[in-house]
Amino acid sequence: MRRFAAAPFAALALAALAALLFAAAPALAEPTPITMRVSSVGAKYIGDSAGGARIVLSRADTGEILASGVTSGPSGEAAFTTEIDIDRPTLVRAEAFGPLGQRQAATRVSEERWVLPGEAVDAGGGWVLTRHGLLVDVLEPVGASRVHGLPRGLRIEASVTMGCGCPVTPGGAWDAAGFEVRALLYADGKPVREVAMEPTGEVSRFAGSLMLEEGGAYRAVVVAHRPEDDQTGVDQAVFKAGP
Secondary structure: OOOOHOOOOOOOOHHHHHHHHHHHHOOOOOEEEEEEEEOOOOEOOOOOOOOOEEEEEEEEEOOOEEEEEOOOOOOOOOEEEEEEEOOOEEEEEEEEEOOOOHHHHEEEEEEEEEOOOOOOHHHHOOOOEEOOEEEEEEEOOOOOEEOOOOOEEEEEEEEEEEOOOOOEOOOOOOOHHOOOOEEEEEOOOOHHHHEEEEEOOOOEEEEEEEEEOOOOEEEEEEEEOOOHHHHHHHEEEEEEOOO
């Protein structure tokens, strides 16, 4: 009886086993660089001058956080640069919250996109999220204050800037003449008066005044609007008035 050599069969079996093990082995995660930026509509990036924007990168399907940080740098180039480790094409969700230096005006914006292992996301400035809205900060009256000596005039003043904190000035890059700012006054929860606010001549400042005749709990709501790109910002201050 003819005998067949066992060695070739053993070699084939080992090769098959090795191929099976290789196919079953998990792929190694690859560091994938990502550059994140948050742009303000009609202006620049949100960076140091506005306190930056907090970025969270996560898996869109599970919510697992892959990286987080804050954008930093001058408004013309502010960014958050990081690396995430992924082993397959991954749908990534990016969320930005800011500006952190203007908490009363901070908003969230998010977006999802596919990211490939080892393929840097940095073309065209990177992954850019766009934030819509102006930054409004009521300066007068001071929140939680008390106004005495009625009847009397009440000055309402606010700071209004672009979403990146870029200044609003008469005749400047972001011309104060292109903004509509007004104050709405509520007494005990009911609207009682509205007054237009005009540029004061100081950078990003708008003000208006009205007569305050009766005591009570008041809320001054300042609304700024830029018709050119349909952006709006709102802030408020609560105060009390009495004798």
